[in-house]
Amino acid sequence: MHITFNRVSANYQLGPIKRADILTDLSAEVTPGSFTAVVGPTGAGKSSLLKLINGLLLPSVGEVSVGEVVFTAKASKQALKQVRKRVGMAFQFPEHQLFAETVYEDLAFGPRNFNISDSEIDTTIKHVCQLTGIDQSLLERSPFSLSGGQQRRVAIAGILATKPDILVLDEPAAGLDPVAKKQILEMLSHLHKTEKLTTLMVTHDMDDVVHYADDVIVMAEGQIKAHLDVRSLFSDQALLERYQLDVPTALSLQQQLEQAKGEQLNHRSLTLTELADYLIEEGWV
Known part of the structure:
Protein backbone atom coordinates (compact mmCIF):
# COMPACT_ATOMS: atom_id res chain seq x y z
CA MET A 1 0.00 0.00 0.00
CA HIS A 2 1.86 3.06 -1.22
CA ILE A 3 1.10 6.56 0.08
CA THR A 4 1.91 9.59 -2.05
CA PHE A 5 1.49 13.30 -1.41
CA ASN A 6 1.59 15.34 -4.62
CA ARG A 7 2.00 19.10 -4.06
CA VAL A 8 -0.53 19.02 -1.22
CA SER A 9 -1.64 22.02 0.81
CA ALA A 10 -4.45 21.89 3.36
CA ASN A 11 -6.58 24.21 5.46
CA TYR A 12 -8.13 23.43 8.83
CA GLN A 13 -11.70 24.32 9.64
CA LEU A 14 -13.88 23.34 12.61
CA GLY A 15 -17.10 25.31 12.64
CA PRO A 16 -16.17 29.01 12.50
CA ILE A 17 -12.50 28.31 13.35
CA LYS A 18 -10.31 28.31 10.27
CA ARG A 19 -6.57 28.22 9.71
CA ALA A 20 -5.26 28.52 6.20
CA ASP A 21 -2.32 26.49 4.92
CA ILE A 22 -1.61 24.38 7.99
CA LEU A 23 0.16 22.15 5.45
CA THR A 24 1.94 23.63 2.46
CA ASP A 25 3.20 22.07 -0.77
CA LEU A 26 3.86 18.57 0.58
CA SER A 27 5.41 16.06 -1.80
CA ALA A 28 6.57 12.67 -0.56
CA GLU A 29 6.13 8.96 -1.13
CA VAL A 30 6.01 6.46 1.72
CA THR A 31 7.45 3.07 0.81
CA PRO A 32 4.98 0.18 1.16
CA GLY A 33 5.79 -1.95 4.19
CA SER A 34 8.00 0.70 5.80
CA PHE A 35 7.82 1.98 9.38
CA THR A 36 8.12 5.76 9.14
CA ALA A 37 8.55 8.07 12.12
CA VAL A 38 7.17 11.61 11.79
CA VAL A 39 9.09 14.12 13.89
CA GLY A 40 9.33 17.87 14.36
CA PRO A 41 8.47 20.64 16.83
CA THR A 42 5.00 21.20 18.28
CA GLY A 43 2.75 22.79 15.66
CA ALA A 44 4.80 21.47 12.75
CA GLY A 45 1.80 19.74 11.16
CA LYS A 46 2.60 16.13 12.11
CA SER A 47 -0.91 15.15 13.24
CA SER A 48 -2.43 16.94 10.25
CA LEU A 49 -0.22 14.88 7.93
CA LEU A 50 -1.66 11.69 9.45
CA LYS A 51 -5.21 13.00 9.04
CA LEU A 52 -4.56 13.54 5.33
CA ILE A 53 -3.79 9.83 4.93
CA ASN A 54 -7.09 8.86 6.55
CA GLY A 55 -9.14 11.47 4.70
CA LEU A 56 -10.05 13.25 7.93
CA LEU A 57 -8.35 16.28 6.42
CA LEU A 58 -8.72 16.92 2.69
CA PRO A 59 -6.20 18.75 0.55
CA SER A 60 -7.16 22.23 -0.56
CA VAL A 61 -4.58 21.89 -3.34
CA GLY A 62 -2.91 18.79 -4.80
CA GLU A 63 -3.77 15.14 -4.32
CA VAL A 64 -3.20 12.27 -1.93
CA SER A 65 -2.88 8.67 -3.15
CA VAL A 66 -3.48 5.75 -0.80
CA GLY A 67 -3.08 2.54 -2.76
CA GLU A 68 -5.26 2.81 -5.84
CA VAL A 69 -7.46 5.55 -4.32
CA VAL A 70 -6.60 9.13 -5.25
CA PHE A 71 -8.43 11.96 -3.54
CA THR A 72 -8.45 15.75 -3.76
CA ALA A 73 -10.46 18.57 -2.21
CA LYS A 74 -13.57 17.13 -3.90
CA ALA A 75 -13.16 13.54 -2.71
CA SER A 76 -16.34 11.48 -2.88
CA LYS A 77 -17.83 9.74 0.15
CA GLN A 78 -17.18 6.41 -1.56
CA ALA A 79 -13.46 7.18 -2.02
CA LEU A 80 -13.12 8.27 1.59
CA LYS A 81 -14.89 5.13 2.83
CA GLN A 82 -12.46 3.02 0.80
CA VAL A 83 -9.50 4.87 2.29
CA ARG A 84 -10.76 4.64 5.86
CA LYS A 85 -11.20 0.88 5.57
CA ARG A 86 -7.58 0.53 4.46
CA VAL A 87 -6.12 3.04 6.95
CA GLY A 88 -6.37 2.47 10.70
CA MET A 89 -5.74 5.60 12.76
CA ALA A 90 -4.96 5.89 16.46
CA PHE A 91 -5.04 9.39 17.90
CA GLN A 92 -3.12 10.42 20.99
CA PHE A 93 -4.66 8.64 23.98
CA PRO A 94 -6.67 6.26 21.72
CA GLU A 95 -8.52 4.91 24.77
CA HIS A 96 -10.53 8.15 24.59
CA GLN A 97 -12.06 6.59 21.44
CA LEU A 98 -13.61 3.80 23.55
CA PHE A 99 -17.35 4.19 24.08
CA ALA A 100 -19.23 0.86 24.16
CA GLU A 101 -20.59 -1.00 27.17
CA THR A 102 -18.30 -3.99 26.64
CA VAL A 103 -14.90 -4.63 25.10
CA TYR A 104 -16.54 -6.96 22.56
CA GLU A 105 -18.97 -4.28 21.37
CA ASP A 106 -16.15 -1.77 21.05
CA LEU A 107 -14.11 -4.18 18.90
CA ALA A 108 -17.16 -5.05 16.80
CA PHE A 109 -18.10 -1.45 15.99
CA GLY A 110 -15.63 -0.90 13.12
CA PRO A 111 -16.36 -4.16 11.26
CA ARG A 112 -20.12 -3.62 11.60
CA ASN A 113 -19.69 -0.17 10.10
CA PHE A 114 -18.21 -1.88 7.03
CA ASN A 115 -21.08 -4.42 6.85
CA ILE A 116 -19.08 -7.46 7.94
CA SER A 117 -21.18 -10.45 9.04
CA ASP A 118 -21.56 -11.37 12.72
CA SER A 119 -19.78 -14.72 12.26
CA GLU A 120 -16.81 -13.03 10.59
CA ILE A 121 -16.78 -10.41 13.35
CA ASP A 122 -16.46 -13.17 15.96
CA THR A 123 -13.49 -14.64 14.10
CA THR A 124 -11.91 -11.20 13.65
CA ILE A 125 -12.26 -10.30 17.32
CA LYS A 126 -10.57 -13.54 18.39
CA HIS A 127 -7.75 -12.80 15.95
CA VAL A 128 -7.15 -9.21 17.06
CA CYS A 129 -7.25 -10.26 20.72
CA GLN A 130 -4.45 -12.73 19.98
CA LEU A 131 -2.49 -10.09 18.09
CA THR A 132 -2.74 -7.52 20.85
CA GLY A 133 -2.51 -9.77 23.91
CA ILE A 134 -6.06 -9.17 25.15
CA ASP A 135 -7.38 -12.02 27.27
CA GLN A 136 -10.78 -13.06 25.93
CA SER A 137 -12.10 -13.12 29.50
CA LEU A 138 -12.11 -9.30 29.21
CA LEU A 139 -14.52 -9.21 26.26
CA GLU A 140 -17.67 -8.90 28.38
CA ARG A 141 -16.18 -6.33 30.72
CA SER A 142 -16.58 -2.57 30.38
CA PRO A 143 -13.52 -1.09 28.67
CA PHE A 144 -13.58 1.65 31.32
CA SER A 145 -12.90 -0.91 34.07
CA LEU A 146 -9.52 -1.82 32.52
CA SER A 147 -6.07 -0.43 33.26
CA GLY A 148 -4.61 2.29 31.04
CA GLY A 149 -2.37 -0.18 29.23
CA GLN A 150 -5.26 -2.60 28.64
CA GLN A 151 -7.47 0.22 27.35
CA ARG A 152 -4.73 1.22 24.93
CA ARG A 153 -4.57 -2.37 23.65
CA VAL A 154 -8.36 -2.51 23.22
CA ALA A 155 -8.33 0.76 21.27
CA ILE A 156 -5.59 -0.52 18.96
CA ALA A 157 -7.36 -3.89 18.58
CA GLY A 158 -10.50 -2.01 17.52
CA ILE A 159 -8.51 -0.34 14.77
CA LEU A 160 -7.04 -3.66 13.63
CA ALA A 161 -10.51 -5.24 13.53
CA THR A 162 -11.21 -3.47 10.22
CA LYS A 163 -8.12 -5.23 8.75
CA PRO A 164 -6.24 -2.12 7.63
CA ASP A 165 -3.17 -2.21 5.39
CA ILE A 166 -1.84 1.03 6.88
CA LEU A 167 -1.52 2.10 10.51
CA VAL A 168 -1.13 5.78 11.38
CA LEU A 169 -0.28 6.38 15.03
CA ASP A 170 -0.17 9.73 16.79
CA GLU A 171 2.17 9.20 19.77
CA PRO A 172 0.60 5.82 20.56
CA ALA A 173 2.45 5.37 23.88
CA ALA A 174 1.81 8.89 25.25
CA GLY A 175 1.01 9.02 28.95
CA LEU A 176 1.99 5.42 29.73
CA ASP A 177 4.58 4.41 32.32
CA PRO A 178 7.92 3.15 30.88
CA VAL A 179 7.01 -0.54 31.15
CA ALA A 180 3.57 -0.15 29.52
CA LYS A 181 5.07 2.16 26.88
CA LYS A 182 7.64 -0.43 25.86
CA GLN A 183 5.00 -3.16 25.77
CA ILE A 184 2.75 -1.12 23.48
CA LEU A 185 5.56 -0.14 21.12
CA GLU A 186 6.93 -3.68 20.97
CA MET A 187 3.42 -4.91 20.20
CA LEU A 188 3.02 -2.35 17.40
CA SER A 189 6.42 -3.25 15.97
CA HIS A 190 5.47 -6.94 16.01
CA LEU A 191 2.14 -6.18 14.32
CA HIS A 192 3.90 -4.10 11.68
CA LYS A 193 6.16 -7.01 10.78
CA THR A 194 3.78 -9.97 11.08
CA GLU A 195 0.78 -8.28 9.44
CA LYS A 196 3.00 -6.66 6.77
CA LEU A 197 1.61 -3.19 7.46
CA THR A 198 2.77 0.21 6.31
CA THR A 199 3.13 2.21 9.52
CA LEU A 200 3.56 5.91 10.26
CA MET A 201 4.08 7.09 13.83
CA VAL A 202 4.32 10.60 15.22
CA THR A 203 6.76 10.68 18.13
CA HIS A 204 8.96 13.08 20.08
CA ASP A 205 11.10 10.27 21.50
CA MET A 206 14.21 9.75 19.37
CA ASP A 207 14.96 6.42 21.05
CA ASP A 208 11.63 5.20 19.66
CA VAL A 209 12.71 6.42 16.21
CA VAL A 210 15.94 4.42 16.46
CA HIS A 211 14.39 1.25 17.80
CA TYR A 212 11.29 1.00 15.61
CA ALA A 213 11.49 3.13 12.45
CA ASP A 214 13.11 2.58 9.06
CA ASP A 215 12.61 6.10 7.73
CA VAL A 216 11.91 9.56 9.14
CA ILE A 217 9.83 12.48 7.89
CA VAL A 218 10.97 15.76 9.45
CA MET A 219 8.28 18.44 9.56
CA ALA A 220 8.37 22.13 10.45
CA GLU A 221 6.03 25.04 9.71
CA GLY A 222 3.55 22.78 7.90
CA GLN A 223 6.12 21.46 5.44
CA ILE A 224 8.12 18.30 4.95
CA LYS A 225 11.70 19.44 5.40
CA ALA A 226 13.41 16.07 5.01
CA HIS A 227 12.53 12.43 4.32
CA LEU A 228 15.43 10.09 4.93
CA ASP A 229 16.51 6.89 6.65
CA VAL A 230 17.12 6.88 10.41
CA ARG A 231 20.92 6.72 10.34
CA SER A 232 21.15 9.51 7.79
CA LEU A 233 19.02 11.74 10.03
CA PHE A 234 21.26 11.34 13.07
CA SER A 235 24.39 11.72 10.94
CA ASP A 236 23.27 15.18 9.78
CA GLN A 237 24.12 17.48 12.70
CA ALA A 238 23.15 20.60 10.76
CA LEU A 239 19.66 19.21 10.09
CA LEU A 240 19.22 18.21 13.74
CA GLU A 241 20.20 21.68 14.93
CA ARG A 242 18.15 23.53 12.29
CA TYR A 243 14.92 21.86 13.41
CA GLN A 244 15.88 21.55 17.08
CA LEU A 245 15.59 17.77 17.11
CA ASP A 246 16.79 15.76 20.08
CA VAL A 247 19.14 12.83 19.63
Whole structure:
Protein backbone atom coordinates (compact mmCIF):
# COMPACT_ATOMS: atom_id res chain seq x y z
CA MET A 1 0.00 0.00 0.00
CA HIS A 2 1.86 3.06 -1.22
CA ILE A 3 1.10 6.56 0.08
CA THR A 4 1.91 9.59 -2.05
CA PHE A 5 1.49 13.30 -1.41
CA ASN A 6 1.59 15.34 -4.62
CA ARG A 7 2.00 19.10 -4.06
CA VAL A 8 -0.53 19.02 -1.22
CA SER A 9 -1.64 22.02 0.81
CA ALA A 10 -4.45 21.89 3.36
CA ASN A 11 -6.58 24.21 5.46
CA TYR A 12 -8.13 23.43 8.83
CA GLN A 13 -11.70 24.32 9.64
CA LEU A 14 -13.88 23.34 12.61
CA GLY A 15 -17.10 25.31 12.64
CA PRO A 16 -16.17 29.01 12.50
CA ILE A 17 -12.50 28.31 13.35
CA LYS A 18 -10.31 28.31 10.27
CA ARG A 19 -6.57 28.22 9.71
CA ALA A 20 -5.26 28.52 6.20
CA ASP A 21 -2.32 26.49 4.92
CA ILE A 22 -1.61 24.38 7.99
CA LEU A 23 0.16 22.15 5.45
CA THR A 24 1.94 23.63 2.46
CA ASP A 25 3.20 22.07 -0.77
CA LEU A 26 3.86 18.57 0.58
CA SER A 27 5.41 16.06 -1.80
CA ALA A 28 6.57 12.67 -0.56
CA GLU A 29 6.13 8.96 -1.13
CA VAL A 30 6.01 6.46 1.72
CA THR A 31 7.45 3.07 0.81
CA PRO A 32 4.98 0.18 1.16
CA GLY A 33 5.79 -1.95 4.19
CA SER A 34 8.00 0.70 5.80
CA PHE A 35 7.82 1.98 9.38
CA THR A 36 8.12 5.76 9.14
CA ALA A 37 8.55 8.07 12.12
CA VAL A 38 7.17 11.61 11.79
CA VAL A 39 9.09 14.12 13.89
CA GLY A 40 9.33 17.87 14.36
CA PRO A 41 8.47 20.64 16.83
CA THR A 42 5.00 21.20 18.28
CA GLY A 43 2.75 22.79 15.66
CA ALA A 44 4.80 21.47 12.75
CA GLY A 45 1.80 19.74 11.16
CA LYS A 46 2.60 16.13 12.11
CA SER A 47 -0.91 15.15 13.24
CA SER A 48 -2.43 16.94 10.25
CA LEU A 49 -0.22 14.88 7.93
CA LEU A 50 -1.66 11.69 9.45
CA LYS A 51 -5.21 13.00 9.04
CA LEU A 52 -4.56 13.54 5.33
CA ILE A 53 -3.79 9.83 4.93
CA ASN A 54 -7.09 8.86 6.55
CA GLY A 55 -9.14 11.47 4.70
CA LEU A 56 -10.05 13.25 7.93
CA LEU A 57 -8.35 16.28 6.42
CA LEU A 58 -8.72 16.92 2.69
CA PRO A 59 -6.20 18.75 0.55
CA SER A 60 -7.16 22.23 -0.56
CA VAL A 61 -4.58 21.89 -3.34
CA GLY A 62 -2.91 18.79 -4.80
CA GLU A 63 -3.77 15.14 -4.32
CA VAL A 64 -3.20 12.27 -1.93
CA SER A 65 -2.88 8.67 -3.15
CA VAL A 66 -3.48 5.75 -0.80
CA GLY A 67 -3.08 2.54 -2.76
CA GLU A 68 -5.26 2.81 -5.84
CA VAL A 69 -7.46 5.55 -4.32
CA VAL A 70 -6.60 9.13 -5.25
CA PHE A 71 -8.43 11.96 -3.54
CA THR A 72 -8.45 15.75 -3.76
CA ALA A 73 -10.46 18.57 -2.21
CA LYS A 74 -13.57 17.13 -3.90
CA ALA A 75 -13.16 13.54 -2.71
CA SER A 76 -16.34 11.48 -2.88
CA LYS A 77 -17.83 9.74 0.15
CA GLN A 78 -17.18 6.41 -1.56
CA ALA A 79 -13.46 7.18 -2.02
CA LEU A 80 -13.12 8.27 1.59
CA LYS A 81 -14.89 5.13 2.83
CA GLN A 82 -12.46 3.02 0.80
CA VAL A 83 -9.50 4.87 2.29
CA ARG A 84 -10.76 4.64 5.86
CA LYS A 85 -11.20 0.88 5.57
CA ARG A 86 -7.58 0.53 4.46
CA VAL A 87 -6.12 3.04 6.95
CA GLY A 88 -6.37 2.47 10.70
CA MET A 89 -5.74 5.60 12.76
CA ALA A 90 -4.96 5.89 16.46
CA PHE A 91 -5.04 9.39 17.90
CA GLN A 92 -3.12 10.42 20.99
CA PHE A 93 -4.66 8.64 23.98
CA PRO A 94 -6.67 6.26 21.72
CA GLU A 95 -8.52 4.91 24.77
CA HIS A 96 -10.53 8.15 24.59
CA GLN A 97 -12.06 6.59 21.44
CA LEU A 98 -13.61 3.80 23.55
CA PHE A 99 -17.35 4.19 24.08
CA ALA A 100 -19.23 0.86 24.16
CA GLU A 101 -20.59 -1.00 27.17
CA THR A 102 -18.30 -3.99 26.64
CA VAL A 103 -14.90 -4.63 25.10
CA TYR A 104 -16.54 -6.96 22.56
CA GLU A 105 -18.97 -4.28 21.37
CA ASP A 106 -16.15 -1.77 21.05
CA LEU A 107 -14.11 -4.18 18.90
CA ALA A 108 -17.16 -5.05 16.80
CA PHE A 109 -18.10 -1.45 15.99
CA GLY A 110 -15.63 -0.90 13.12
CA PRO A 111 -16.36 -4.16 11.26
CA ARG A 112 -20.12 -3.62 11.60
CA ASN A 113 -19.69 -0.17 10.10
CA PHE A 114 -18.21 -1.88 7.03
CA ASN A 115 -21.08 -4.42 6.85
CA ILE A 116 -19.08 -7.46 7.94
CA SER A 117 -21.18 -10.45 9.04
CA ASP A 118 -21.56 -11.37 12.72
CA SER A 119 -19.78 -14.72 12.26
CA GLU A 120 -16.81 -13.03 10.59
CA ILE A 121 -16.78 -10.41 13.35
CA ASP A 122 -16.46 -13.17 15.96
CA THR A 123 -13.49 -14.64 14.10
CA THR A 124 -11.91 -11.20 13.65
CA ILE A 125 -12.26 -10.30 17.32
CA LYS A 126 -10.57 -13.54 18.39
CA HIS A 127 -7.75 -12.80 15.95
CA VAL A 128 -7.15 -9.21 17.06
CA CYS A 129 -7.25 -10.26 20.72
CA GLN A 130 -4.45 -12.73 19.98
CA LEU A 131 -2.49 -10.09 18.09
CA THR A 132 -2.74 -7.52 20.85
CA GLY A 133 -2.51 -9.77 23.91
CA ILE A 134 -6.06 -9.17 25.15
CA ASP A 135 -7.38 -12.02 27.27
CA GLN A 136 -10.78 -13.06 25.93
CA SER A 137 -12.10 -13.12 29.50
CA LEU A 138 -12.11 -9.30 29.21
CA LEU A 139 -14.52 -9.21 26.26
CA GLU A 140 -17.67 -8.90 28.38
CA ARG A 141 -16.18 -6.33 30.72
CA SER A 142 -16.58 -2.57 30.38
CA PRO A 143 -13.52 -1.09 28.67
CA PHE A 144 -13.58 1.65 31.32
CA SER A 145 -12.90 -0.91 34.07
CA LEU A 146 -9.52 -1.82 32.52
CA SER A 147 -6.07 -0.43 33.26
CA GLY A 148 -4.61 2.29 31.04
CA GLY A 149 -2.37 -0.18 29.23
CA GLN A 150 -5.26 -2.60 28.64
CA GLN A 151 -7.47 0.22 27.35
CA ARG A 152 -4.73 1.22 24.93
CA ARG A 153 -4.57 -2.37 23.65
CA VAL A 154 -8.36 -2.51 23.22
CA ALA A 155 -8.33 0.76 21.27
CA ILE A 156 -5.59 -0.52 18.96
CA ALA A 157 -7.36 -3.89 18.58
CA GLY A 158 -10.50 -2.01 17.52
CA ILE A 159 -8.51 -0.34 14.77
CA LEU A 160 -7.04 -3.66 13.63
CA ALA A 161 -10.51 -5.24 13.53
CA THR A 162 -11.21 -3.47 10.22
CA LYS A 163 -8.12 -5.23 8.75
CA PRO A 164 -6.24 -2.12 7.63
CA ASP A 165 -3.17 -2.21 5.39
CA ILE A 166 -1.84 1.03 6.88
CA LEU A 167 -1.52 2.10 10.51
CA VAL A 168 -1.13 5.78 11.38
CA LEU A 169 -0.28 6.38 15.03
CA ASP A 170 -0.17 9.73 16.79
CA GLU A 171 2.17 9.20 19.77
CA PRO A 172 0.60 5.82 20.56
CA ALA A 173 2.45 5.37 23.88
CA ALA A 174 1.81 8.89 25.25
CA GLY A 175 1.01 9.02 28.95
CA LEU A 176 1.99 5.42 29.73
CA ASP A 177 4.58 4.41 32.32
CA PRO A 178 7.92 3.15 30.88
CA VAL A 179 7.01 -0.54 31.15
CA ALA A 180 3.57 -0.15 29.52
CA LYS A 181 5.07 2.16 26.88
CA LYS A 182 7.64 -0.43 25.86
CA GLN A 183 5.00 -3.16 25.77
CA ILE A 184 2.75 -1.12 23.48
CA LEU A 185 5.56 -0.14 21.12
CA GLU A 186 6.93 -3.68 20.97
CA MET A 187 3.42 -4.91 20.20
CA LEU A 188 3.02 -2.35 17.40
CA SER A 189 6.42 -3.25 15.97
CA HIS A 190 5.47 -6.94 16.01
CA LEU A 191 2.14 -6.18 14.32
CA HIS A 192 3.90 -4.10 11.68
CA LYS A 193 6.16 -7.01 10.78
CA THR A 194 3.78 -9.97 11.08
CA GLU A 195 0.78 -8.28 9.44
CA LYS A 196 3.00 -6.66 6.77
CA LEU A 197 1.61 -3.19 7.46
CA THR A 198 2.77 0.21 6.31
CA THR A 199 3.13 2.21 9.52
CA LEU A 200 3.56 5.91 10.26
CA MET A 201 4.08 7.09 13.83
CA VAL A 202 4.32 10.60 15.22
CA THR A 203 6.76 10.68 18.13
CA HIS A 204 8.96 13.08 20.08
CA ASP A 205 11.10 10.27 21.50
CA MET A 206 14.21 9.75 19.37
CA ASP A 207 14.96 6.42 21.05
CA ASP A 208 11.63 5.20 19.66
CA VAL A 209 12.71 6.42 16.21
CA VAL A 210 15.94 4.42 16.46
CA HIS A 211 14.39 1.25 17.80
CA TYR A 212 11.29 1.00 15.61
CA ALA A 213 11.49 3.13 12.45
CA ASP A 214 13.11 2.58 9.06
CA ASP A 215 12.61 6.10 7.73
CA VAL A 216 11.91 9.56 9.14
CA ILE A 217 9.83 12.48 7.89
CA VAL A 218 10.97 15.76 9.45
CA MET A 219 8.28 18.44 9.56
CA ALA A 220 8.37 22.13 10.45
CA GLU A 221 6.03 25.04 9.71
CA GLY A 222 3.55 22.78 7.90
CA GLN A 223 6.12 21.46 5.44
CA ILE A 224 8.12 18.30 4.95
CA LYS A 225 11.70 19.44 5.40
CA ALA A 226 13.41 16.07 5.01
CA HIS A 227 12.53 12.43 4.32
CA LEU A 228 15.43 10.09 4.93
CA ASP A 229 16.51 6.89 6.65
CA VAL A 230 17.12 6.88 10.41
CA ARG A 231 20.92 6.72 10.34
CA SER A 232 21.15 9.51 7.79
CA LEU A 233 19.02 11.74 10.03
CA PHE A 234 21.26 11.34 13.07
CA SER A 235 24.39 11.72 10.94
CA ASP A 236 23.27 15.18 9.78
CA GLN A 237 24.12 17.48 12.70
CA ALA A 238 23.15 20.60 10.76
CA LEU A 239 19.66 19.21 10.09
CA LEU A 240 19.22 18.21 13.74
CA GLU A 241 20.20 21.68 14.93
CA ARG A 242 18.15 23.53 12.29
CA TYR A 243 14.92 21.86 13.41
CA GLN A 244 15.88 21.55 17.08
CA LEU A 245 15.59 17.77 17.11
CA ASP A 246 16.79 15.76 20.08
CA VAL A 247 19.14 12.83 19.63
CA PRO A 248 18.82 9.29 21.01
CA THR A 249 20.22 8.55 24.46
CA ALA A 250 23.28 6.73 23.12
CA LEU A 251 24.29 9.59 20.82
CA SER A 252 23.75 12.14 23.60
CA LEU A 253 26.01 10.11 25.90
CA GLN A 254 28.60 9.79 23.14
CA GLN A 255 28.65 13.56 22.64
CA GLN A 256 29.14 14.10 26.38
CA LEU A 257 32.05 11.63 26.42
CA GLU A 258 33.62 13.27 23.36
CA GLN A 259 33.36 16.69 24.97
CA ALA A 260 34.98 15.45 28.19
CA LYS A 261 37.79 13.67 26.31
CA GLY A 262 38.33 16.35 23.69
CA GLU A 263 38.20 13.74 20.91
CA GLN A 264 35.58 12.28 18.64
CA LEU A 265 34.68 8.70 17.85
CA ASN A 266 34.70 7.72 14.19
CA HIS A 267 31.05 6.62 14.27
CA ARG A 268 27.80 8.04 15.64
CA SER A 269 26.10 5.64 18.05
CA LEU A 270 22.35 5.13 17.82
CA THR A 271 22.05 2.47 20.53
CA LEU A 272 23.89 1.79 23.78
CA THR A 273 25.16 -1.50 22.34
CA GLU A 274 26.69 0.37 19.40
CA LEU A 275 28.27 2.90 21.75
CA ALA A 276 29.85 0.17 23.88
CA ASP A 277 31.21 -1.54 20.76
CA TYR A 278 32.68 1.71 19.37
CA LEU A 279 34.28 2.61 22.71
CA ILE A 280 35.97 -0.79 22.86
CA GLU A 281 36.96 -0.68 19.18
CA GLU A 282 38.69 2.68 19.57
CA GLY A 283 40.31 1.84 22.91
CA TRP A 284 38.38 4.33 25.03
CA VAL A 285 37.67 1.68 27.66
